[in-house]
Amino acid sequence: MKKIKLLLISLILFSTSLCAEIINVTILGSGNPRPHVNKYGPSILVKTNEYNLIFDVGRATLIRLKQVGLNVSDIDKIFISHMHFDHIVGLPDVWLTAKLWQKESLNVYGPKGLKKFCSDMIELYKIDALYRNKGNLSLKCNEDLHNVELKEDLIVKRFSVNHGHVRNAYGYEIIHKGKKIVYSGDTTISDNLIxxxxxxxxxxxxxxxxxxxxxxxxxxxxxxxxxxxNVEQIIKILNITKPKLAVITHDLIFFESPKNILKMIKDKYNGEIIFAEDLTSFDIGNTINKFNYESYR
Known part of the structure; x- marks a missing residue:
């Protein structure tokens, strides 16, 4: 009987450890600069047992965050890929709402220009911020950190990408307990990203x-x-990198459907690939489980 109890305890502990290994990724916004009722601005949530990380803060990020059951007070860190408006337009909303929620600190990491953006934002909304709440929110905007180690088994690394005229554009690599997620940001084909x-x-x-x-x-x-x-470049990237799952987001597609673009890619790439929608989500453990939060509204 004791052996059975010990076995059951071992199985429970083992299953718990498996759950602890899972990292969740949710595409909060899959859109582009053009307003769309179903595709909000670019934003990605990476969630572990201890941290909620946001990558880019596009249009209506907080609305999508609410739809997955989180509030602004749950955000631990924000990472910005580059300073184009469609990737940062939601930052004032996050900051001002965080003040309402009495959040103590908001840490934002990004490229050169982020500090000035933050200081200008504070000045622009100064009267409103003082009127609504005199809380002690500390807004920290960091430009210089290339690697952010949140704990021993969770690290975020940024790397330069080629976004044409944009000098300071970055992608991000997130490593958690042997799992790796890479976010391209905005870029043409890039050796660093590959x-x-x-x-x-x-x-x-x-x-x-x-x-x-x-x-x-x-x-x-x-x-x-x-x-x-472009399509040929993404095919080349995928055939070299061979990710377990490729997720296409922030698509700028003219005079064609995502379905047909996906077919073009699959004709020359055999790996698993999808076009993301807002609230497309993945649990990454021993396998990758895909679902959409729209089912839980």
Whole structure:
């Protein structure tokens, strides 16, 4: 009888340890600069047992966060890929709402220009912030840290990517208990990203597509096109890096459907790949379990 009890205890402890290994990733916003009723601005939630990390704070990030059962007070760290408006427009909302929630500190990490953005934001909303709450929220905006070690088995590493005219654009590598998630940010094909993404459990990557005749006729669009990752480039990246799951988000697709773009990629890439929607989520453990929070509204 004692042996059976010990076995049951061992199984419980073993199953608990397995649960502890899971890291969750949720695409809070899968959209682009163009407003869309179903695709909010770019934002990704990475959740462990102890931390809630946000990568980019696009339009309506807090609304999506609420839909997955979290509040602004639950955010531990925010990481910004680059200073384009569609990736940071939600930061004032997060900051001001955090003051309402009496949050003690808000730590934001990002590229050069982030500190000025934060100081300008504080000045711009000074009257409103004082009127609503005189709390002791400490806003810390960090530009210089390339690696953020949250604990021994959870580290966030940033790396440079090529986003055309943007000098300071970054991707992020998140490592937790042997699991690796890589977020491209905005970039064209990048050697740094390819190196970091090799063998990733999940690679979250942007994409752009437009017909050739449209590109040729629009010189202004040509610059935009060259600063993002086109279909042939994403195929090359995936065939080199071979992630367990590729997640396409922040898609800039013109005159074509995501379904057809996905078919183009699958014709030349055999790995698992999906186009993300808002609230697409993944539990990453021994396997990757995909679901969508819309089912739980």
């Amino acid at each position: 190196e970091r993404a090799k063998g990733a459990d999940v690679l979250i990557h942007e994409i752009i597509y437009a017909p050739d005749d449209f590109i040729k006729k629009n010189k202004r669009f040509q610059k935009v096109y060259k600063s993002h990752t």
